[in-house]
Amino acid sequence: MSDPVGAFALVLHSHLPWLAHHGRWPVGEEWLHQAWASSYLPLTRLLDELADEGRRDVLTLGVTPVLAAQLDDPGCLAATETWVGMWQARAAELSTRTDPRWRELASREFLAGAQAARSLATRWRAGGSPVLRSLADAGVIELLGGPATHPFLPLLDDRVGRFALSAGLDDARARFGGFGGGIWAPECGYSPGLEQLYAAAGVSHFLADEVTLAAGGRPTSAAWTVRGSGVAVFGRDLTVTDRIWSSRTGYPTGADYRDFHAIDHASGLHPYRVTGAGVPSDAKALYEPARAVAAVERDAQDFVRRVRDRLREVADRDGQPGLVVAAYDTELFGHWWHEGPAFLRRVLRLLPEAGVRLTTLRGALEAGAARGDVALPAGSWGAGKDFRVWDGPMVKPLVDEGFWVQRRLLDVVGEEARAGRLLVRRPDLDQLARQALLTLSSDWAFxxxxxQAADYAWRRADEHRAAFHRLAELVQRRDPGAQDESRRQREVDGPFGDLDARILAAQGG
Structure with a gap:
């Protein structure tokens, strides 16, 4: 299996909405702590290992600006360290049970917590940016940028979309020392014309869903230039991606893996394995690490065979080696699928042994992956592969409110510009723009x-919208209290310290 057959690009999309200061459990900051400890720490440990081995162009890692802001926030770091300490305390309490199987679980959990605590106190002590930047500088990963708060760009006013993207890319430059040209388009959402926004911002490539690319008459085995733009688009190969991604047949549904949903409520830990489809939580079998290790090896070998078979199929069809792109949420590996990081470790080592070249998206372009152009139609990676998740009947109030937030933001900034009051930075207008972008996050509609925690999403959208309009009213009345209000808001909602609302005026806002 060692003869070269083509290239494989793994793309991991890391994203959480702004959670700091907005609740803790069951949804809120707890979500950040869990993903940080269970996904981000194990993934970067693996990448550090590969860097030490001299490996390069291993995978493409998207980290949304709003997540990067939280990974760099000292308060979020301290809160996560506290959460990890509580994780260890729960494990220690579990160790008092008489059943040796529970004590074994307690030992594993305590040691995992201790490892997370060490990572946070050492490698991550200055936040996430130094960790990610070192991996990018070493050439192990390609970092993807994106718009600031992960808004669904097809639904935005062009001016607000440009502002959100420029704010996000500026944030990436500040945190990581540069912007490599690739972005994760939120929700893989695309509508014709966005490529011009991307080109103007210096974006060289982005991702779409396979269904979107296929509707444009192009396969996922290459990159394609969106017609008239010079911007390349990659499509994720669903035949391969769904080996992991499918909620019905993907590897994480295997009987021997740890069950995320079955919880021991006394400890808050996950002591059970999936056991079988439809098995109720109270009938789940206890987790057995040896069975999970065997399942990881079995599934990693299967995945590598599937990638190799897919590349052979592509080569036979096209007469030349092709590309397979598999894209996933980073949080799937570790947070939702406990064994996910171990699976990645095996796959990233087995693929080169099987004659499959690992590549980043940028590396694929440099190797000549772009083969022609495409008239790309609208689409997303959501249900139905269209926009229904973000503009369907269930979320019409969010869409309507988002329209008026954008319109008012542009009106307020435009009024201030025409009055000549934008000669210097305006903290009140900066906060107004920041609050608008938080209101427009795609997460609330999703x-x-x-x-999925719909009540929390409605509340968060309402809170940001109300804060936006409260501040807008003060600014439009030229009330001196606008500065105090903006300071109060920024104490809670303060990502993107360099965000400058005057850019909206320069764009014709």
Whole structure:
């Protein structure tokens, strides 16, 4: 299996909405702590290992600006360290049970917590940016940028979309020392014309879903230049991606893996394995690490065979080696799928042994992956592969409110510009723009449409919208209290310290 057959690009999309200061459990900061400890720490440990081995162009890692802001926030870091300490305390309490299987679980959990605590106190002591930047500088990963708060760009006013993207890319330059040209388009959302926004911002490539690319008559086995723009688009290969991604047949549904949803409520830990489809939580079997290790090896070998078979199929069809792009949420590996990081460790080592070249998206372009152009139609990676998750009937109030927030933001900034009051930075207007972008996060509509903590999503959208209009009213009345209000808001909602609302005026806002 060692003869070269093509290239494989793994793309991991790391994203959480702004959670700091907005609740803790069951949804809120707890979500950040869990993903940080269970996904981000194990992934970067693996990448550090590969860097030490001299490996390069291993994978493409998207880290949204709003997540990067939280990974760099000292308060978020301290809160996560506290959460990890509580994790260890829960494990220690579990160790008092008489059943030796529970004590074994307690030992594993305590040691995992101790390892996380060491990583936070050493490698991550100055936040996430130094960790990610070192991996990018070493050439192990390609970092993707994106718009500031992960808004669904097809639904935004062009001026607000440009502002959100420029704010996000400026943030990436500040944190990581540069912007490499690639972005994760939020929700893989695309509508014709966005490529011009991307080109103007210096974006060289982005991702779309396979269904979107196929509707444009192009396969995912290459990159394609969106017609008239010079911006390349990659599509994720669903045949390969769904080996992991499918909620019905993907590897994480395997009987021997740890079950995320079955919880021991006394300890808050996850002591059970999936056991079988449809097995109720109270009938789940206890987790057995040896069975999970065997499942990881079995599934990693299967995944590598599937990638190799897919590349052979592409080469036979096209007459030349091709590319497979598999894209996932980073949080799947570790947070949702406990064994995910171990699976990645095996796959990233087995693929080169099987004649598959690992590459980043940028590396694929440099190797000549772009083969022609495409008239790309609208699409997303959401349910239905269209926009229904973000503009369907269930979330119409969010869409309507988002329209008026954008319109008022542009009106207020435009009024101030025409009055000559934008000669210097305006903290009140900067906060107004920041609050508008937080209101427009795609997460709120996603959570409502998928009925995942929908009440929390409605509340968060309402809070940001109300704060926006409260501040807008003070600014439009030229009330001196606008400065105090903006300071109060920024104490809670303060990412993107370099955000400058005057850019909106320069764009014709």
């Amino acid at each position: 959570m409502v449409s998928r009925d």
